[in-house]
Each structure stands twice: as structure tokens, then as C-alpha cells.
Amino acid sequence: MSHFARPARLVSLGLGLAVILVACGGTTASSGPAASLPAGAYAVEAKSYAFTPSTVSVPAGEVTFRVNNTSYEEHEFEIFQGETVVDAIKGLVPGLTKDLTVTLAAGDYQFKCLLNGHDQLGMTGTLTVTAS
Numbered sequence: 001m002s003h004f005a006r007p008a009r010l011v012s013l014g015l016g017l018a019v020i021l022v023a024c025g026g027t028t029a030s031s032g033p034a035a036s037l038p039a040g041a042y043a044v045e046a047k048s049y050a051f052t053p054s055t056v057s058v059p060a061g062e063v064t065f066r067v068n069n070t071s072y073e074e075h076e077f078e079i080f081q082g083e084t085v086v087d088a089i090k091g092l093v094p095g096l097t098k099d100l101t102v103t104l105a106a107g108d109y110q111f112k113c114l115l116n117g118h119d120q121l122g123m124t125g126t127l128t129v130t131a132s
Helices: 005-024 115-121
Strands: 027-029 041-047 050-052 055-059 061-069 075-081 084-092 097-104 107-112 124-130
Touching: 041 055, 041 075, 055 061, 061 075, 061 084, 075 097, 075 115, 084 097
Parallel strands: 041 061, 055 124
Antiparallel strands: 027 097, 041 050, 061 097, 075 084, 075 107, 107 124
């Protein structure tokens, strides 16, 4: 095996894993925070120990959140109803934007980043879902 074949094989393996991860998860990477924001989608910025906006109100049904990490460290975007995790974006590294599409019933929710105690430092938000 030539010394050029090994890097090509690693690139192929990496691309294959990326396709599998996107196909299996509820999130997809997007090209930017506001790029082609679909109808019914809401942009959320994850910055150092805060989400902007920190209060979001949406109608019940299918909702897409486009979360952009503008900080210098990894974050998560987890939606909770009480103590139950409804859905989440994991591995939101600095500079990355991901979409999370979830179907929500009317009620009160929270969104948080629980990595390294970020929620205790203020990285939480309120999500109100109104009857449509």
C-alpha cells in the first residue's frame, strides 16, 4: 500500500461516518445562522453562558431551531419539559450552526446547556409553546 492510499482511505471513512451521523440524528449542519432560514424556524445564538434570545414563543406543531455557536467553547441546546429531555443538539462546537426540528405540544419548556455547569452560569432559556 502506498503512503498516499492511507490518507485517502481515512478521508473516505470520515465522510462515510459523517453521512451516517447526519442520517441517524435529528440535527443537520447548516451554512449559517440566518442562511435560508425556513418558514417557521427560529434563530438562537449560543454564546458564552447565554442564549440569545433567552425567551422564545412558538406555535404548537413542527418547529425548527437554528442554533449558532458564536462562543469559544462547545455547547449543547437541549429542550426540556420539566425534567424530561424533549430533544437536543449535542456537539455544538465553536463556529458551528445546526438545525433542530422538533414537534412540540402547547406548554411550557426550557432550553439549556448542561455541559460543564453552563446552565448554572446562566445558559438557560424559556420556551413557550402556544396552541395553534
